[in-house]
Amino acid sequence: MKIISRKFVFSGGWVLGCAVVVFFLFQSYRHADRSDAAAAKGREEVVFWHFWGGEDRTIVDGIVDRFNDSQHQYFVRAIAMPGNNLQAKLFLAVAGGDPPDIVNQDDPVLADWAKRGVIQPLKNVAAAAEVDQVKQSLLAPARRLSVVDGALFAVCNGLDIRTLLYNQTAIDAAGLAVPQTIAQLDAIAEHFWPSVTDGPPPRLHSPVGYLPDSRRLWAWGPAFGADFYDPQTKQCKLDSAPVLAALKWMVGYSRRYGADNLASFGQGDQSLPGQTFPLLPVDDDAVVGRYVVIMDGQWRVRDVAAFQKRRADLGLPEVKFGACPLPVPTGGSEFNGRDANGQPQPQPQSQSQSPGRKDAGWVNGNFFVVPTGAKCPRGAWEFAKFWIGQSAFSDAESAADGYAQGGWIPVTREVAESATYRQYVTENPLMETFVRLASSPHQYPIPVVVGAALLKRAVENMTYDAMIKNNADDTDDKAIAALLKQRSAEVIRRLKVMQELTF
């Protein structure tokens, strides 16, 4: 009995299938051969791991190409890695003795990597004067993101700044002011969704003025005057009066609008089909989206521009948007719900906050690091400098090109003030506030300490518990203070253990 018939072996489909496979193998070989040949021109190869995808990846590839064209000593080979578990892959690569030469990251892991010896201090890579020059060129928030215990371990290459993005058209129509104080922000929230005086709050629907996100105590803390880290004692400080004031204010929203509403009416998963940036109206005839005011980063400028272009193309009336720094408390005038007659009630004087800090907030950013055991650390350093506009192979103007294309925030004053970047800001006026805040000394990252990722999670979990899980309707101020004290002690204790074990 024939298992495979002659007819089958020579059937047209089978032959066609083989031809397709051979074609694809040939194509992939050709493609691989081309890039290999480029690297083999006697240059030192710099292996660069990053996690950018989509539009950003094209821009990153463009910067890599420009660097490769700018000189003849190094050749950067960019490898896009999945962002998830990049850390695990790097640790294993370093442990296995074959790490990349340069890695870009944006998680709060710098101190952990530095103290565990996964990355090397940049003074090992370049001359001290050169390293110091780059360090001094960085804006204050970028420097905070790059330094561990005074030593430069990373080169921050882009900042993520949070502002309040608002619907100017809706605020103007309501006769309200752009929020500069917490009281003004509360007034916007109350205007668009008045809190009820008795009974359970009804389910929220669009438009809502403003709702705080439980992950954003990191941003509101500095605006209320908090420092999460004391550089003198090198200790984290969570249980402080400003942090408590910020937390109470956030919990106040849960009390007024209902914890379940805050849970369900969060920003939602914007990666889902049909979901858009919640500031933008979905329907063409609407001028207000899910929110009137929302805290978000500079990457939204692109979304807003695309939205406005689409409306202009359709001949629809313009909807104006703006961006402002986080408002600050002024002390004693904050809204604290309504009395039985529906009249707004201020915070009791005893609980009022001290004046907050202007232009303050939470900053994050991307940074380059050079892993221990990198084969071409000098090439990695040159590439990092090229990116931020501090290299002999590039100037501020050419570096600004990449920042403008990506809608990124530069990390040096020279690039931020370059003609190319200023042109971009002029064309995208929402960026102005983001760029201005990038040079504010009051933009703080999550403290760059061992266990920072754990610290971040702990603070966000604590805020969630205070705002939502503990049913804020029943949570009094003493309970909030007790929760902050308890969780703060727990996490500080754990950080100390982690630091001892790491050293």
Place this chain on the structure above:
Amino acid sequence: MVDRASQLRSSSSWVAGMAFTSPWLLGLVALFAWPFAASLYWSFCTFDIINPPRFVGVENYQRLAAEIASGRGAGKALMNTVYYALLSVPLSVVLGVLLAVVLSAQVRGQAFFRTIIFLPSVIPVVASSVLWIWMLDPDGGLMNLILGWFGVPPQNWLNQARPAVSIEGVAQIGGWLTGGPLLLMGSKDALVLMTLWGVGNFVVIYLAAISDIPATLYEAADIDGASGVRKLLHVTVPMLSPVIFFNLVMGLIRSVQTFTSIYVLSAGTGQPGESLMTVSLRLFTSAFADFEMGYASAIAWVMFVGLMFCTVLLFRTSKSWVHYRQ
């Protein structure tokens, strides 16, 4: 001479046997025995992959015990896992048996219905999890739309930490009956729902077992005048009990090890409010986000011992309710 020849034959067949089994044996030692032993040693160390393990005694286990006692960290993860296992495993068994009974009926389109029930089991977990995130979106998700047709208010699903089976859940129902809002289903309930959607695997096993039940038993029950429900309870279920037992044990192990769907649903964070932080996810984040390999190994060992204990317990109780055909 004969003895020597026999010895040689036996020794050469031993060598040949070892040579043929060596690929598997090597795999067993390198991929199972060695990691097994290493993780036991690491559970008594602090270890971050980069630096050599440092012996710290029972510190990792002490930390684990403290967290379980306080109900935070690993304690919270354990409670979440227990909730999920206690709900998903029995419901999978009940639903699986009922579906198998219905699908075993000789009706037109039987193969079609069986295929429909089994289809979710062949969809990759990541793809189905993303689909579920979409369907369970509180604002415009398909599930809330369907609930709305039956007059049930929209649920928060993956945005709510509070589970349905809880004191607060009971209070919600009480409040709803007196005109209040009803926000019952939380993230863990969504996970249970997803598990039930993939019950087709179990159904296939039940269907095979049902087809194996002797028709004479049903005929005898018919002669005795037993109703359909009685036949289900006194013939089908007892005859299925060995398979139910098998699925119970496998379901328990699977529920404790569930990882991929939870990782996708919560983007690896266990949020909201750590309600999706299960033991397996806690183990993963400790090992590969915090690089506390020692602590993660301790979690793995406690999980292993816990599962062993539950399995042994199930085996002990099985004597009283599992009926093997003589």
